[in-house]
Amino acid sequence: MSRLITPSQVEAYRRDGMVFPLDAFPPEEAERYRQALVRCCAEAERPTSEAGIRQPSNRVKSYLLFPWAAELIRHPAILDAVEAVIGPDILTFHSTIWWKPAGSAGIVPWHQDGTYFGLAPFEHVTAWISLTGSDLEMGCVEALPGSHIAGQRAHRDRKDPNIMLSRGQSVADAVDEGQAVPMILRPGQFSLHHTMLLHASRPNRSTHDRIGIGISYVPTHVRHIGETRLSATLVRGEDRHGHFEPEPRPKAEGDPAAIAAHAEAIGRFWTASEAIPEMALVH
Ligand SMILES: O=C(O)CCC(=O)C(=O)O
Known part of the structure; x- marks a missing residue:
């Protein structure tokens, strides 16, 4: 299995804002990660407390737990491919487990990841790693090639229980879905998409769960424009900028220090994302 991203794939990423499929690891390793994920994160999420405060979810920034x-x-x-598109000094800013159960009506509307992250400049890339395989029937991620070039579009928040995004963010203008490309992946493969790329996903009509992890990587010179100091994890190279608070690596499952660090990090993340206006208003 080749682990190298080729120059023409890097060129495709610059032109289309997306590249796939890339090989991360063999299906047996994907299955090992899948089993660990199911063991740790199967409990239904409780996104808000009775007082309306969001609870720490182990499906977000799971790498801290x-x-x-x-x-x-x-x-x-994964880092070799990420380095080829954003350079050698790399932070993990965020991660989300995208678990769409068999037969689930869950959808992700057309959106750009960077809309409420408050990161500048727009150099963040998401690696979406498939642990179960992901195809059209399973509601794979679909994207509009080249849509990153026009920059930030206006979004609105949509309230719909089937929407899997925290604020239901969706692009305000109509999207030409006829141009959409499904990012079909086998277990152990991944895609890269640019933070301004328009993408979405439909319900899972299959009899299998679709599980992937979206990992947000930024070069260390990217900063957060809001008042809250956010945290991130240096995963390769050096951080000469110090724009983010360094995050600790968990020593073991259930490590109390890791649980506290995770709660602290995502508390800051939610505070920041609620305070950030849509980036179209900022740039
Ligand atoms: O997994 C999905 O269906 C959506 C993923 C997504 O929006 C993302 O990784 O940014």
Whole structure:
């Protein structure tokens, strides 16, 4: 299995804002990660407390809680591809487990990741790693090639229980879905997409769960424009900028220090994302 991203794939990323499929690891290793994820993160999420306060979810920034996830964000094949598009000094800014159960009506509307992250400049790349395989029937991620070039579009928040995004963010203008490309992946493969790329996903009509992890990587010179100081994890190279608070690596599952660090990091993340206006208003 080749672990190298080729110059023409890097060129495709610059032109299309996306590149896939890339090989991270063999299906057996994907299955090992899948089992660990199911063991650790199967409990239904409780996104808000009775007082309306969001609870720490172990499906977000899981790499602060679980050694297997800490290993996954540092996987050399993934980092080699990320380095080829954003350079050698790399922070993991965020991660999200995208678990769409068999037959689930869950959808992700058309959106750009960078809309409420408050990161500048727009150099963040997401690696979406498939642990179960992901195809059209399973509601794979679909994207509009080249849509990153026009920059930030206006978004609005949509309230719909089937929407898997925290604020239901969706692009305000109509999207030409006829141009959409499904990012079909086998277990152990991944895609890269640019933070301004328009992408979405439909319900899972298959009889299998679709599980992937989206890992957000930024070069160390990217900063957060809001008032809250956010945290991130240096996964390769050197951080000469110090724009983010360094995050600790979990020593073991259930490590109390890791649980506290995770709660602290995502508390800051939610505070910041609620305070950030849509980036279209900032740039
Ligand atoms: O997994 C999905 O269906 C959506 C993923 C996504 O929006 C992302 O990784 O940015």
